[in-house]
Amino acid sequence: MQERTCSKCDVSKPETEEFFRKRGTKDRGGLRPDCRDCTKARDRAYYEANRERYKAYQAANAERIRAYMLEYKRAYYRTETGKAAIQRANRRWNQSPEGKARLTLLQQRRRARVAGLESAFATEDWTLCLEWFGQRCAYCGGSAETLHQEHVIPVESGGPYVPWNIVPACGSCNSSKTTKPLDEWFPGQPFYAEERMAMIADYFALVSP
Ligand SMILES: [Zn+2]
Ligand SMILES: [Zn+2]
16 A cells, blocks of 8 residues: 655555545645644644633634534434434433333333233333334334334234334335335345344333233
8 A cells, every 4th residue: 555654753654544634625635744643633732722712712602603513413413324323322321220210110101001901002102112212213213204103013914003013114114014024024124234123122022011
């Protein structure tokens, strides 16, 4: 691989974007002459030297910066990486002491109700279900305006309308899966993720009587 010697630290590194930042848009393009470590050190030193000025700027523009960061985050959470990050966070929350306590409470309420009302799926079950999956399709992880109550074991195959057979699904997944068994259909999808399959299994384990 072609190497380049950093203009600051004199160390030779592969001439790639992993080791050298791209030049700013005002420059001719290509990579910077100094390596990423040196650029970073320079930025840090510059920041340290101007810390007070930055703080004053941030204080004066707090509202604008907040709005910008919010929009930046929103855009990020629309990307695949962002969506995956949310799912990981949801899963962490569901497994955290607070998350578990919340889910246990919902589970207890549901059990108490199911005891007197067999084979049913109520608003509260749907709320828990949506919470578990982070208001997203259990299969593709996408958000949708309408999430369908998807029978994992299809009605046609005798799948009951109970919490341990229902997951939220977007319209697209809902109509793609139709009456196919989960383990035949899901792994063949381009958006298949083991993690989401595990989320479904974890959820059914939680809500099963
Ligand atoms: Zn360097
Ligand atoms: Zn989907």
